[in-house]
Amino acid sequence: MGLPEFRATVREWLADALSGEFAPLRGLGGPGREHEAFEERLAWDRHLAAAGWTCLGWPVEHGGRGLDLAHRVVFHEEYARAGAPARVSHVGEELLGPTLIALGTPAQCQRFLPRIRAVEELWCQGYSEPGAGSDLAAVATRAVLDGDRWVIDGQKVWTSLAHVAHWCFLLARTTPGSTRHAGLSYLLVPMDQPGVTVRPIEQLTGGSEFNEVFLDCAHTAADLVVGAPGDGWSVAMRTLGFERGVSTLGLQVGFRRELDALVELARDSGALEDPLLRERLARARMGLEVMRSHALRTIGDAGYGASVTKLVWATWHQGLGELAMAVLGAAGMVAPEGELTEWQRLFLFSRADTIYGGSNEIQRNVIAERVLGLPREPRP
Template identity: 70%
Template sequence: MDLSFSPADQAFRRDVRAWLGDNLSGEFGALRGLGGPGREDEAHDERLAWNRHLARHGWTALGWPREHGGRGLSLMRQVIFHEEYARADAPARVNHLGEELLGPTLLAFGTEAQKARFLPKIVAAEELWCQGYSEPGAGSDLAGVTTRAHLEGDEWVVDGQKVWTSMAQVAQWCFVLARTEPGTRRHGGLSFLLVPLDQEGVEVRPIRQITGGAEFNEVFFSGARTDADLVVGEPGDGWRVATGLLGFERGVSTLGQQVGFARELDDLVALAKRNGAIEDPVLRDRLAQAKVGLEVIRLNALRGLSGLTRGADSADGGGAASIGKLLWAGWHRRLGELAMQVVGPRSLTAEGSPYDLDRWQRLYLFSRADTIYGGSDEIQRNILAERVLGLPREARP
């Protein structure tokens, strides 16, 4: 893949930058920097209004086909948009799970009726989604899912518990991985269901986390119902659909994520210069290593996305998605640790009562989970070992 930008691409970059400069003003301008990792529940209603403003001006679903409401933009122009969005310090979008995960999954696996029903409202940010994958006994190892569903007339009836469900408290729908064939184990007998949350039989309980926020939730299904035709793919084929979705999870938006990482690193270097920590040769060397590591992450992401555009999936394409997750998660976690060292002893105390954390404390605490959520390091290494390198499979119960 040619990683350079054409003159037309550069003109597109100027257009994106100008639009964001004009529109991130007034009430929207006050949203800059809000809603990042560990703060996804921050200013939700205001960020939803911004997300709908983006939609009205054609800045959602950039890579989707035009016939389904997207812009049909090339990979490089999607990269440009996400980079400029991050450089503008625009607020984190509230529609990520619908636009970046479920939407592409429906395009790949959904029926025409499902596409017609759900895609327009995702593009317009009129319906929000959450992800019903993880369970108390099935986190990164999704094959251990025990939430079950059975057909009763023309409806699926769902029973079980999901956990770490981001923003379920504001979502209208949840895509749920459930076991629909009794007696099956591991990858077999799973189905990918679309379940409305505003109904009896669904209870959402927020989880207060160590950063002070509560964007994660437990979701309990007790006889919850959804239409029989709201299964994506064939019943029992949910594993293929669910893993396909995970490939989309590590798509082009990760380039914007890395611009955010670069801003964090630049701000940390500036802090080290102000408080004198830069004079410590060990800290100075670690800051330099972080700069190099971030460029490695960016180039690896571009290489991986290039493979995906040639038709390789996230496993067959040399494990690019798993490599990328290992790289950025470890890097960001180390950045949180480095931030505490740069700040010094003051990092050990809260700014105010009872628990007012500064940005570096939140970074440190939330980044401890980077190597766990979205597929733990252990699972990513197993994928690379077994599916890419062909090593013997790890013993499983």
């Protein structure tokens, strides 16, 4: 199907699907708002799956539709334009699924991929730790092979949606005495077991989509390691590449919708008459166009373009939150009846944009050291 026909098909299907029982879900969910109508959004994801709108880029033999990059970009753009709710199965579908397809065993693919595609099992990502956030190579969680299972001890933090996930893919140090990137393994661990404790972290926005995860003699089967034991770093980097992939185009359509709404707010409130605010809004519009152009040029790039993309969108979106507060003025300092407005929530949660998914500092180091060839930053 050609791109114009595919776009029309996607647009028509979404318009129809979001006009019935799922209509109240428009615009719900997403970063800082994952608590909104979670069960209803889960039902929506399963509705998408039943209609064949999940796992669009997965190969047909793995249950996907095998669509090329251009068609997937169109889907994400139309999904965002329709105001469809934020997906709850993103981690499994967009991160783990492609990783298993690329590096998993046939048995792992057969066990997990059908349940991810049907949204029967939800996943979370266990990378960050109290002492290994942006410096992921400092992972201290350990796993020991004991017969037919791995026994895991340690702690993860900032684990998105761990409280609703059935499984977690995590990095653990499996080679005694190893340091940094060496000796790590990429394990698939069930969350529903006595050795796993999940503790929600309350955010500035009042939500708790991030969590601490404590692993106390938790275990998983010996064959649930992706890639070779000790080669977890390269597997994890492959997953991060998928995290910054095609769905970022849909993310940017959402940004455009936020900016348009902010411009309307500034016009209605009279703030647009302020020449400085008007210039900042214009610069935000130009920044959005630059961001889209860069993403289209580099998407699918296996190199370090993803680091630039993450750095650009995170900084831009955080700036949009600050701009929203400037448009609101003094009114932005007050939460009506104790409830945050959408702009206050945007401002507060966007403080995390430049941290999660690889902090700005780490992205700049990656670009400086691995692209520009500058000297490595001294380590303590």
